[in-house]
Amino acid sequence: MAESEAETPSTPGEFESKYFEFHGVRLPPFCRGKMEEIANFPVRPSDVWIVTYPKSGTSLLQEVVYLVSQGADPDEIGLMNIDEQLPVLEYPQPGLDIIKELTSPRLIKSHLPYRFLPSDLHNGDSKVIYMARNPKDLVVSYYQFHRSLRTMSYRGTFQEFCRRFVNDRLGYGSWFEHVQEFWEHRTDSNVLFLKYEDIFTVSMNEKFDLVYKQKMGKCDLTFDFYL
Ligand SMILES: Nc1ncnc2c1ncn2[C@@H]1O[C@H](COP(=O)(O)O)[C@@H](OP(=O)(O)O)[C@H]1O
Ligand SMILES: CCc1ccc(OS(=O)(=O)O)cc1
Numbered sequence: 001m002a003e004s005e006a007e008t009p010s011t012p013g014e015f016e017s018k019y020f021e022f023h024g025v026r027l028p029p030f031c032r033g034k035m036e037e038i039a040n041f042p043v044r045p046s047d048v049w050i051v052t053y054p055k056s057g058t059s060l061l062q063e064v065v066y067l068v069s070q071g072a073d074p075d076e077i078g079l080m081n082i083d084e085q086l087p088v089l090e091y092p093q094p095g096l097d098i099i100k101e102l103t104s105p106r107l108i109k110s111h112l113p114y115r116f117l118p119s120d121l122h123n124g125d126s127k128v129i130y131m132a133r134n135p136k137d138l139v140v141s142y143y144q145f146h147r148s149l150r151t152m153s154y155r156g157t158f159q160e161f162c163r164r165f166v167n168d169r170l171g172y173g174s175w176f177e178h179v180q181e182f183w184e185h186r187t188d189s190n191v192l193f194l195k196y197e198d199i200f201t202v203s204m205n206e207k208f209d210l211v212y213k214q215k216m217g218k219c220d221l222t223f224d225f226y227l
Contacts, residue, residue, distance in 0.1 A: 015154060025113060025173035030092045035116060037096055038089060043120035046105040049128045050086070053178045054111050054171070055141035056133035057196040062086050064199070065107060065129065089117075111172045114181040124190040130182040133196035135175055139165045146170075 019026040022035050043049075048065060052058045059082070066082050067074055087099050089110040099108060110117060121128055143161045146154035152171075154161070161170075168174035186193035 012156065012160075015152070015156070018152060019171060022116070025116070026169060026171055027112075027173070028090075028171045031090050031112075034090065034096060038112070038116065039119055041089070041096065041118040041120070042100065043118050043125045044104055044106065045126055047126035048105065048107050049117075049121060049126060050107065050109045051114075051117065051128055051130045051182070052109075052111060053132070053138070053175050055138050055145060056131050057199075058109060058111075058131070059083065060196070060199070061129065061131050061194070062107070062109060069105065069107060113173060113178050114185060121190075124188060127190050127192070129192045129194065130186075131194045131196055131199075132179045132182070135165070138175065142170065 018029060020029050020032040021027070022031065027035075048069060050058065050061055050065060052061070062082055066072060066085060086107045086109050087094050087102070089096070089099065089108055090112060099106070114122075117128075120126070139162055140158075142165070143154075143158055146152050146161065156164075164170050165175065168176070172178065182191070182193060185191050
């Protein structure tokens with residue numbers, strides 16, 4: 001075991017205790033004590049909310065929404081940290097009080113399941129863009145994230161992590177419920193349901209196919225790329 005791993009052990013028990021359980025859903029500890037305030041959070045008609053299960057391409061989506069809403073220059077987008085422009089509702093920073101005071105139009109992100117979001121959103125009071133990513137790629141991404149996150153210091157195997165994922169035992173709860181709940185609301189007038197693979201893979205797919213053909217020449221090795 002690497003020295004840094006030995007220094008930051010995280011037994012299954014320690015890892016479990018890092019979560020906060022709310023109505024049967026595992027949430028990150030920073031959600032503790034603010035779920036009622038979140039349910040009553042005042043929403044504005046001009047808001048755009050970006051909601052995802054973690055590792056569903058939130059940053060990619062926020063770049064697109066930010067560019068469109070601000071009329072920003074795509075060439076400049078790489079120069080600035082867009083994460084700083086779009087607060088996450090439930091994160092400790094900047095916090096609910098600051099987000100409440102932001103000037104309109106606000107762009108707000110959240111990873112919370114539909115039923116825990118502000119009740120004004122359920123009433124259709126502002127636009128919500130939800131993006132889902134296929135769970136097989138997502139679970140790899142979420143695993144790497146847990147390994148790198150100092151506060152979680154996850155040290156289990158990928159196999160064990162997958163077990164947690166399919167048994168709904170990770171932060172933000174069940175991916176399966178998260179996605180299904182939004183899918184049920186996909187035809188609501190204020191909800192736009194997107195798939196990561198549609199906005200990322202489709203646009204990049206043709207380019208990759210072209211480059212693959214050019215660079216692999218006569219080699220007949222093929223892969224099953226699926227959309
Ligand atoms: N423009 C972009 N900015 C950041 N992440 C992007 C991105 N386009 C795709 N992604 C992918 O989105 C995932 C992160 O999701 P989120 O933003 O919700 O945390 C990462 O997946 P991988 O870890 O599989 O590479 C990352 O590579
Ligand atoms: C497991 C804790 C956690 C913390 C933050 C997350 O959000 S994000 O992926 O950094 O946006 C997700 C999970």
